Amino acid sequence: MSDNPPIEYAFPELRKWEKGAAPYIHVRESGKPGPTVMVTALTHGNEVSGAIVVDTLLERGLAPRTGTLILSFGNIDAYHSFDPRTPFKSRMVDEDFNRVWGRLDQPATTSEMKRALVLRPFVERADLLLDLHSMHDDGVPLMLSGPLDKGAELAKQVGTPVDIIRDAGHAAGMRMRDYGGFGDPKSPKNSLLIETGQHWRASSVVVAKDVAARFLAASGIVEPGDLPADWKQKSPPQQRVVEVTHAIATKTGNFTAARKFEGQEVIAKAGTVLGHDDGEPVTTPYDNCVLVMPSSTRPLRAGVTIVRLGRLV
Ligand SMILES: [Zn+2]
Structure with missing residues (x-):
């Protein structure tokens, strides 16, 4: 399988x-x-x-x-x-x-x-x-x-x-x-x-x-x-801009996420635990923190970015 x-x-x-x-x-x-x-x-x-x-x-x-x-x-x-x-x-x-x-x-x-x-x-x-x-x-x-x-x-x-x-x-x-x-x-x-x-x-x-x-x-x-007539889709009502402030990399490749993230969730509270990297908690550094392209639970190499954190601007 x-x-x-x-x-x-x-x-x-x-x-x-x-x-x-x-x-x-x-x-x-x-x-x-x-x-x-x-x-x-x-x-x-x-x-x-x-x-x-x-x-x-x-x-x-x-x-x-x-x-x-x-x-x-x-x-x-x-x-x-x-x-x-x-x-x-x-x-x-x-x-x-x-x-x-x-x-x-x-x-x-x-x-x-x-x-x-x-x-x-x-x-x-x-x-x-x-x-x-x-x-x-x-x-x-x-x-x-x-x-x-x-x-x-x-x-x-x-x-x-x-x-x-x-x-x-x-x-x-x-x-x-x-x-x-x-x-x-x-x-x-x-x-x-x-x-x-x-x-x-x-x-x-x-x-x-x-x-x-x-x-x-x-x-x-x-x-x-x-261009092919069926390529263009409906426009979203509004775009938003997220400025990346942090790129969190796994130290040894041993990262476990606290739950499944879809990507671009806004995490309301600073200090929310996103997961554990080699046993150490990884937390959001500020309120209304956007998770940009979080990795799911997959084997990771040391030093790989597991999530980027951003602010809505
Ligand atoms: Zn690519």
Whole structure:
């Protein structure tokens, strides 16, 4: 018996997209002035909802009316390593592709660093980037807008999901969404990272399509009518912005949650016990503390983030 979550949709065959401007990277120019807009999937190889979006856009031959559209698959080798018996393993080959972006000047010793060097010129060219992710555990979708005002503003323009998370990323290394001009408050470049829900839920594909359609329409390089009519979903009544204040990592990997958390719960009282890390209680540091992407009870490596804590702003 496997404890792995069910896979609710078919994974796309992607080898047909190998030949492009670079392997698994496709550039479509309108020939007219306008921004360069990039939509990328499989930054983590088992986060497949975004790959459905990029595969479908390539299949439909979506062409920009102005500017340039870049469609890409990031950690394609990890995707191709997928084994349904160990589905979480195909997140990466050697290391996390979304932590290497601050050290690309160093020798490329891992599969992910080599792939990042292939992707880098396209990421550098992009004025707007949407990086499509999903979550290990079931949870409500959220947009990681980065630490800057411009990211939160773009997330509001996209208009979904409800939760916009302002966060500075990970001590373990820079994410693609924070690379170069995306992380510079003075640059007009902007990026968003969507977490669509659990990796293999059909609902995550719905979220990935909705966000991609809205993002592309907001960029102005396509008309809303150029996108599949059933992608855009109803807008939530109101979005909210959560500023991440703490990232709680497990010291030794021995963390047990006090109960099952769905994600984005607001915990009213400071001092509420969220769980125990190696026997030590982990508590909320202030009233009305939002739990951002809490892990469920799964085997964890030492140093892995188990929950981020945030304030509503
Ligand atoms: Zn991811």
